[in-house]
Amino acid sequence: MVKVTYIAHDGTETTLDGAEGDSVMATAISAGLDGIVGECGGSMMCATCHCYVDDAWSDRTGPRKDGEDDMLDCAADDVKDTSRLSCQIKLTAELDGLVVHLPSSQL
Amino acid sequence: MSGVSEHVVIVGAGQGGLQAAMSLRTEGFTGRISLIGEEPGLPYQRPPLSKAYLKTGAADALTLRPAAFFEKHDITLVTGTRVDSIVRDTGHVLLGSKTLGYDHLILATGTRNLRPPIDGLEHALDLRTLEDAKRLRKELDRPRTCAVIGAGFIGLEFAAVARALGHKVTVAEAAQRPMARAVSSPIAARFAEMHLQMGTRLCFGQAVKEVDETGIHLPDGEKIDADLILLAAGVRPNVELAQAAGLPCDNGIVTDAQLQTADPAISALGDCAVFPDPRTGRLVRLESVQAATDHARTIAKRITHGTATPYAAVPWFWSDQSDLKLQIAGLAFPEDDCIECENGSVLRFDGDALTAAETINNPKVHMKARKILALQAPPGRDTLKRAGYDLTLI
Ligand SMILES: Cc1cc2nc3c(=O)[nH]c(=O)nc-3n(C[C@H](O)[C@H](O)[C@H](O)COP(=O)(O)OP(=O)(O)OC[C@H]3O[C@@H](n4cnc5c(N)ncnc54)[C@H](O)[C@@H]3O)c2cc1C
């Protein structure tokens, strides 16, 4: 299990157990967490899974995938250097303890 | 909230039905919500059924929201239950021997596979539901010779997966090219070429005449041997419920620009609904995640606040076949002009107006097209021509 902490825009923290190989988006959806919509199911079509990777973790989550920049351009909230599509971050053992911040809106 | 509707009943717990329930809560609707679906289990997404799921078999990953979500948002989910009829006079629906009153009813009944009158079609499998996909996946557990009837998105996505798994695949299609209803011929040609390179046989202009347990028969007399036959020749919207209740239907349940049917207490959305295309006013029916979810949002706003702006979302769609990702932004009609761009994408025009962009592995152009098409006054053909039809320069 890989622990991921989601910090909502209002500061609410939720820590979930994800499985290696699952995405940060899918982990949130399967727990019913509000704040990530994931409309296209991880096909990089919707940008409703936008998150900001905590500064302490952005090295470990790595660079954006091909095409992610273009999708993020259409995200509802501000795009920052730490912005990622959470469907493109796959959980690995090294990411245990990952912290991501959620935008104020996804649509 | 205006208090217009106290109890919203949603028929069909698929992508759009679930979204309607979720959006009602997001909009602040405080009344009761009943989401009734014929299929067993939690609402799930269909797109991966012909893509990742066929490879991985990970059914849990398809679930759209967990059981706890429905409790948390006070949504009554009733699964494995079919709504049999609508009694509009008194505002209730019948489910078996039970009745359920509604103040507003949302029809999100989707589609079912079209079963053309072909002899022996009972030997062909479907790919519409999770149950279908489970069965199909099980059938692929040993080397197979597959015949696919229909070169639409689902037939070709299946063909790509089956071929990559090492199965023999032939696709028979009545039209002269793949995905003929939805994409331009240059894009269709690139996909055809890719499938041929994968070793899939494609037979165009061949409306399958007969099926038996050993394969399919083409009109030119050829028999294609197969021990797994998939029927992927399009769908029929599930309109019977609406039709029996006297609501106008025309290849779908007819709605206005706010997704309201002829009865102000009934809305329809997604795959089962026809609605006026915002640009042309022509009645259209779209089969996409985008349409189902954006329709749902429009309806939820109207129910909760009493009004909504007319539906005007830019359509988008994708299809993954092997290493090609097709993305479509906008909506083109078959007669729309077709301009091939240097970057490999295709732009469609109706006179001066850009109607759609079809791209392959080019999310940059796709996303730019979605932005341009959403503008109040999108740049016309001449402006785009001056930019060499490169949308990223706009
Ligand atoms: C294999 C496959 C691949 C796809 N790939 C893509 C893709 O890549 N991209 C994309 O955008 N779209 C894709 N789609 C289309 C997309 O899944 C649909 O457009 C979307 O699911 C439509 O949502 P909906 O709510 O209108 O209908 P559905 O999700 O089909 O839900 C309708 C539900 O209503 C239920 N129902 C019907 N009648 C009744 C009744 N009387 N009482 C109770 N329940 C009833 C049905 O059982 C069904 O569960 C794909 C579809 C399939 C089948």
Ligand code: FES
């Ligand atoms: S879920 Fe749609 S882009 Fe991530």
